[in-house]
Amino acid sequence: MILIQVAYGLSFCILLFRAFISSIPRDLDEAAIVDGATPLQVFFRVILPLLKPVTLTVIVVQSITIFNDFTHPLYYLPGAENITVQLTLYNFQSQFTSQLNLLFMNILLITIPPLLVFVFFNRQIVAGMTSGAVKG
Amino acid sequence: MARVVLNALRKSFGAVEVIKGVDLDVEDGEFCVFVGPSGCGKSTLLRMISGLEEVTSGTIEIGGADVTRAEPSKRGIAMVFQSYALYPHLTVRENMGFGLSLARMPKDQIAAEVDKVAAILQLEPLLDRKPKALSGGQRQRVAIGRAIVRDPGVFLFDEPLSNLDAALRSQMRLELTDLHARLGATMIYVTHDQVEAMTMADKIVVLNAGRIEQVGTPMDLYERPATPFVAGFIGSPKMNLFEGEVARRMGASVYGIRPEHLKVSDDDGTWQGTVRHVERLGADTILHVEVPDLGPVLARIEGHRTYAHGARVYLTPDPEREFRYTPSAVD
Ligand SMILES: Nc1ncnc2c1ncn2[C@@H]1O[C@H](COP(=O)(O)OP(=O)(O)OP(=O)(O)O)[C@@H](O)[C@H]1O
Ligand SMILES: [Mg+2]
Numbered sequence: 442m443i444l445i446q447v448a449y450g451l452s453f454c455i456l457l458f459r460a461f462i463s464s465i466p467r468d469l470d471e472a473a474i475v476d477g478a479t480p481l482q483v484f485f486r487v488i489l490p491l492l493k494p495v496t497l498t499v500i501v502v503q504s505i506t507i508f509n510d511f512t513h514p515l516y517y518l519p520g521a522e523n524i525t526v527q528l529t530l531y532n533f534q535s536q537f538t539s540q541l542n543l544l545f546m547n548i549l550l551i552t553i554p555p556l557l558v559f560v561f562f563n564r565q566i567v568a569g570m571t572s573g574a575v576k577g
Numbered sequence: 578m579a580r581v582v583l584n585a586l587r588k589s590f591g592a593v594e595v596i597k598g599v600d601l602d603v604e605d606g607e608f609c610v611f612v613g614p615s616g617c618g619k620s621t622l623l624r625m626i627s628g629l630e631e632v633t634s635g636t637i638e639i640g641g642a643d644v645t646r647a648e649p650s651k652r653g654i655a656m657v658f659q660s661y662a663l664y665p666h667l668t669v670r671e672n673m674g675f676g677l678s679l680a681r682m683p684k685d686q687i688a689a690e691v692d693k694v695a696a697i698l699q700l701e702p703l704l705d706r707k708p709k710a711l712s713g714g715q716r717q718r719v720a721i722g723r724a725i726v727r728d729p730g731v732f733l734f735d736e737p738l739s740n741l742d743a744a745l746r747s748q749m750r751l752e753l754t755d756l757h758a759r760l761g762a763t764m765i766y767v768t769h770d771q772v773e774a775m776t777m778a779d780k781i782v783v784l785n786a787g788r789i790e791q792v793g794t795p796m797d798l799y800e801r802p803a804t805p806f807v808a809g810f811i812g813s814p815k816m817n818l819f820e821g822e823v824a825r826r827m828g829a830s831v832y833g834i835r836p837e838h839l840k841v842s843d844d845d846g847t848w849q850g851t852v853r854h855v856e857r858l859g860a861d862t863i864l865h866v867e868v869p870d871l872g873p874v875l876a877r878i879e880g881h882r883t884y885a886h887g888a889r890v891y892l893t894p895d896p897e898r899e900f901r902y903t904p905s906a907v908d
Contacts, residue, residue: 469664472664472723475650477676490666491666
């Protein structure tokens with residue numbers, strides 16, 4: 442399942458990273474080369490640190506997408522053992538009756554993990570989103 | 578010792594030849610300025626010396642060693658970019674020490690070197706800031722500091738002052754001249770501003786369309802420009818240049834006279850004309866005079882003399898300061 446999500450997410454991530462890298466001026470690479478950096482050092486000591494904001498954005502956006510994903514787990518993961526939380530919601534709905542009490546309990550439980558993540562990483566997430574938005 | 582010698586240097590981008598055979602000798606400790614109009618290949622030439630641009634043919638020697646194919650970091654050079662190119666994620670201190678830390682110098686030694694250079698450039702209060710918290714002039718100083726820390730034999734500057742305002746620029750000009758005297762290193766400086774070239778250079782190299790037009794000291798170029806191109810490029814306001822029939826009557830294919838070498842008189846002179854514009858600069862006044870046959874002519878007079886728009890004046894060129902170019906010098 443992880444591999445499938447990677448496969449689906451990769452194109453979008455590459456697009457984002459590629460746009461961001463092309464916004465880094467060439468002069469910076471050249472300055473580093475004149476300073477004596479090897480190509481690997483240029484990447485790890487200059488380019489990678491500058492990619493921090495976009496990396497955060499990618500992590501946030503992708504985790505939300507994957508967490509909310511319903512269709513892919515439904516198609517690719519049959520059986521009750523390894524379904525994702527979004528699928529469990531549908532256990533409580535049927536054509537004629539819905540166990541609304543259990544359904545809402547489930548929703549509450551599902552909300553907790555992202556909420557916790559948000560509470561603790563609030564600062565980074567907001568920073569990641571804005572920096573991704575304004576300075577692409 | 579860091580003498581820079583260029584031999585028959587050429588550079589092509591695809592089919593376009595940008596540098597068309599440059600021979601140049603920059604002495605050790607010299608302040609050499611490349612000037613020329615936009616697109617003439619100044620930056621390309623500098624980048625070839627730095628090793629960022631490959632050489633198509635010819636050789637480059639720095640300090641007696643042939644470095645035509647050497648890595649930029651092995652050439653004993655440091656470069657200051659027009660955009661400063663500071664690493665935005667590092668503090669001023671880390672920016673300046675970056676080259677040394679790549680060379681795996683111990684931390685305390687790097688700190689000592691950085692402090693020493695920061696003291697020269699008065700950067701101590703800024704050492705722990707990030708580049709985005711600095712003004713343009715301060716960034717420029719950090720970029721220069723980063724170059725000095727590496728203790729190169731040759732400094733390369735690509736229009737380092739063009740992003741600064743006029744006042745700061747003239748201050749930085751003086752600082753760079755002081756720095757040059759203090760470090761005694763060879764400096765190669767690219768600019769399209771002839772004022773920077775005149776004020777800072779020991780030697781000016783005028784480039785035009787990928788070729789060297791003339792090499793000389795600032796006063797050499799001012800007093801004895803070898804071609805009309807150099808004559809028009811060096812000196813401000815620009816030299817008056819006439820060609821065609823007018824020049825032929827004066828016995829040349831191009832005739833030139835500087836605005837400051839024209840005597841302006843109310844009643845008598847060689848050429849008669851009407852004042853079209855008056856530019857008052859304070860100490861001097863520049864007259865734009867329309868002379869029948871010649872066309873517009875610039876003349877420079879003292880600031881306290883003024884002429885009304887439309888006034889009739891007479892211009893007389895100083896016979897010692899006229900330039901006459903024969904066809905061979907023109908092309
Ligand atoms: N990578 C490249 N590929 C193709 N042509 C290039 C390349 N880099 C520069 N040129 C061309 O080479 C010529 C010289 O460029 P260069 O940057 O050296 O000019 P310059 O003298 O520094 O001008 P400026 O004063 O505007 O900076 C220009 O005509 C430019 O179009
Ligand atoms: Mg340039």
